[in-house]
Amino acid sequence: MIKVRKSIHPSATDTWESIAARALAATPLDEGVASLQSWNLHVFSRAPAVPGSPRAGNPILPSDLIFVEPPLLAQ
Amino acid sequence: MDIVIRNGSIVDGSGRPAYIGDIGISAGRIHQVGHVSAQGATEIDATGKTVSPGFIDPHTHFDAQLLWDGAAKPAIEHGVTTIVPGNCSLSLAPLKAADRMKLVGMFNQIEEMPLVAFEQGVTWNWETFDEFVSRIQQDLTINVAPLVGHSVLRLWVMGQAATERTATATETAEMQSLLRQCLDAGAIGLSTSFVDMDEKLQPVPSRYADHAELDALCAVLAEYNRILQVVHEFYDIDLTIGRIDQLAELSLTHKITTTLSPLFINRGDFEGVDRVIARIVEQNAAGARVWPQVQTRPIDISFSFAVPSLLFIRLRGWYRVMRFGTPATIMAAFQDEAQRQQLVQEATSMMPLWSTLILRQVQTEANQQYVGKTLAEIAELRGTDALNAMIDLSLEESLDAHFISADMGHNDDDKVGSMLRHPHVMIGASDGGAHILSFSTYGDTGYLLGHFVRDKQLLSMEEAIKKITSDTADIWAIPDRGLLKSGYIADITIFDANTIDRGPEYYVQDVPGDGHRYVRDAIGVETVIIGGAVAYDHLLGYSDEHRGQVIGAPQR
Ligand SMILES: [Zn+2]
Numbered sequence: 001m002i003k004v005r006k007s008i009h010p011s012a013t014d015t016w017e018s019i020a021a022r023a024l025a026a027t028p029l030d031e032g033v034a035s036l037q038s039w040n041l042h043v044f045s046r047a048p049a050v051p052g053s054p055r056a057g058n059p060i061l062p063s064d065l066i067f068v069e070p071p072l073l074a075q
Numbered sequence: 076m077d078i079v080i081r082n083g084s085i086v087d088g089s090g091r092p093a094y095i096g097d098i099g100i101s102a103g104r105i106h107q108v109g110h111v112s113a114q115g116a117t118e119i120d121a122t123g124k125t126v127s128p129g130f131i132d133p134h135t136h137f138d139a140q141l142l143w144d145g146a147a148k149p150a151i152e153h154g155v156t157t158i159v160p161g162n163c164s165l166s167l168a169p170l171k172a173a174d175r176m177k178l179v180g181m182f183n184q185i186e187e188m189p190l191v192a193f194e195q196g197v198t199w200n201w202e203t204f205d206e207f208v209s210r211i212q213q214d215l216t217i218n219v220a221p222l223v224g225h226s227v228l229r230l231w232v233m234g235q236a237a238t239e240r241t242a243t244a245t246e247t248a249e250m251q252s253l254l255r256q257c258l259d260a261g262a263i264g265l266s267t268s269f270v271d272m273d274e275k276l277q278p279v280p281s282r283y284a285d286h287a288e289l290d291a292l293c294a295v296l297a298e299y300n301r302i303l304q305v306v307h308e309f310y311d312i313d314l315t316i317g318r319i320d321q322l323a324e325l326s327l328t329h330k331i332t333t334t335l336s337p338l339f340i341n342r343g344d345f346e347g348v349d350r351v352i353a354r355i356v357e358q359n360a361a362g363a364r365v366w367p368q369v370q371t372r373p374i375d376i377s378f379s380f381a382v383p384s385l386l387f388i389r390l391r392g393w394y395r396v397m398r399f400g401t402p403a404t405i406m407a408a409f410q411d412e413a414q415r416q417q418l419v420q421e422a423t424s425m426m427p428l429w430s431t432l433i434l435r436q437v438q439t440e441a442n443q444q445y446v447g448k449t450l451a452e453i454a455e456l457r458g459t460d461a462l463n464a465m466i467d468l469s470l471e472e473s474l475d476a477h478f479i480s481a482d483m484g485h486n487d488d489d490k491v492g493s494m495l496r497h498p499h500v501m502i503g504a505s506d507g508g509a510h511i512l513s514f515s516t517y518g519d520t521g522y523l524l525g526h527f528v529r530d531k532q533l534l535s536m537e538e539a540i541k542k543i544t545s546d547t548a549d550i551w552a553i554p555d556r557g558l559l560k561s562g563y564i565a566d567i568t569i570f571d572a573n574t575i576d577r578g579p580e581y582y583v584q585d586v587p588g589d590g591h592r593y594v595r596d597a598i599g600v601e602t603v604i605i606g607g608a609v610a611y612d613h614l615l616g617y618s619d620e621h622r623g624q625v626i627g628a629p630q631r
Binding site: 001002004005007009010011012042047049050053054055061062063064065067071072 | 286
């Protein structure tokens with residue numbers, strides 16, 4: 001079997017913090033958040049939501065795949 | 076017999092070796108294959124020519140064009156007899172009157188279909204999928220196997236909230252029953268997108284759906300044995316593999332077929348592509364059906380500054396000027412010293428790209444001398460750099476200077492050829508009818524048969540034809556098409572294997588509202604039969620026959 005990078009489907013209300021608390025429970029929260037953001041540039045570098053959108057401030061979309069470990073090359 | 080095709084080299088779509096024979100057609104179907112003694116009302120001499128099932132193009136965006144052109148020109152000229160529109164979460168139905176402009180904005184952003192084409196080419200007289208099917212069935216020449224778009228289902232059920240949040244249980248149930256109505260009316264499956272943006276550069280509605288919503292819709296697909304198409308994060312290997320696993324799970328849970336597109340094969344990342352294919356093979360061994368689509372043509376992008384181009388999507392300053400400007404404001408931006416300097420600065424790091432661009436079309440006599448040269452060569456002659464030469468030429472031509480960036484990837488013949496041959500790969504992803512202002516999406520089958528089969532000999536003719544006929548029909552559950560076999564519907568392409576190809580790309584004004592697009596003519600395709608009647612002949616052009624069907628729709 002090929003090695004597959006671990007990822008999750010976020011829930012509707014997930015934020016960087018909630019995913020870090022769940023998936024990287026052993027890591028301090030800000031460190032976990034920073035790691036998640038660096039592993040998920042496809043989400044972190046996304047243009048912000050339009051002003052007034054209920055999703056403003058949270059770039060994570062319910063259909064996203066969120067990696068919960070670094071790229072395999074880095075491991 | 077209505078038509079008899081005589082003495083052709085029959086490549087029947089099964090992958091078995093070609094042989095010389097006749098084909099007799101009556102009442103829209105293939106009646107006899109091999110020796111036909113009866114006379115045909117029409118006799119076609121195919122001596123020295125190849126006779127194959129009509130090609131099936133599984134990834135197109137001809138949705139809008141079908142409203143003013145039931146032949147989806149120039150698809151048929153290239154030998155294509157069936158198209159799948161409605162890919163990538165976008166279809167033109169079901170659509171409430173109030174949401175029309177929203178959808179037009181998305182089509183404009185994602186597929187580069189001009190707004191004015193919708194204003195002048197479209198009478199909006201449908202809302203439901205069934206009404207849309209009846210609408211396009213009038214004067215249909217090509218066969219259409221339409222997908223219904225997930226973004227559109229969301230818009231219908233959730234309105235504005237479709238681009239804000241996940242669906243409630245009630246809304247999900249409503250989407251399920253709406254999907255059932257679409258499948259009853261002839262939809263071949265459901266399409267969704269994990270990457271596309273709308274006209275405000277915000278995610279399309281399908282991206283606000285969680286996995287549970289997609290799962291619920293797949294449960295409905297299962298009731299009908301229909302397919303799920305997704306456009307995934309094709310720019311990243313790990314994300315692609317993550318999506319393959321997600322599709323495999325949906326496929327196994329619901330026993331449905333899934334497909335993702337596009338899979339590009341770029342130099343420098345063959346290892347990544349091999350991992351993707353290895354994962355596909357593993358998931359298939361576990362019982363899942365996940366088909367990656369690989370296109371035949373290399374990536375190139377043509378553009379002028381009169382319309383926003385994909386090439387500039389990463390240069391935010393440039394893209395903003397092009398996307399939200401008019402020709403007058405774009406010219407003004409180039410003429411304004413400060414703004415021009417800013418733009419030049421933003422783009423300077425990409426000088427190697429600008430240097431390789433080729434000037435392909437201009438209006439003024441004075442600049443004809445530069446056509447066909449790279450911007451580096453032109454800059455040298457003019458004593459400037461490539462970037463400034465591009466801006467100067469655009470100003471001199473009132474933005475009607477056309478450049479092409481060739482060789483942008485997916486162009487290693489051996490590797491792409493091995494993928495096109497691969498038993499777990501579907502040949503597709505042409506995007507026919509989309510991106511009409513960036514490149515020509517027509518002629519991928521000619522390129523397959525001319526370049527990969529004849530010139531490079533990386534696939535046999537029989538293998539290649541099977542890939543774009545019976546394999547596609549099987550994967551998409553399209554009955555009675557894709558083989559030259561007694562009882563099958565007579566969709567047949569006759570071509571010259573020694574010459575078949577795609578012609579050069581050119582810019583033409585044939586979109587409603589004086590709109591333009593890039594197209595390619597076909598080379599070597601002689602006669603195309605759809606539903607048992609000649610739809611196109613290379614000498615006579617299009618016939619008056621309109622035998623195209625919406626596959627899966629109740630016969631009216
Ligand atoms: Zn598409």
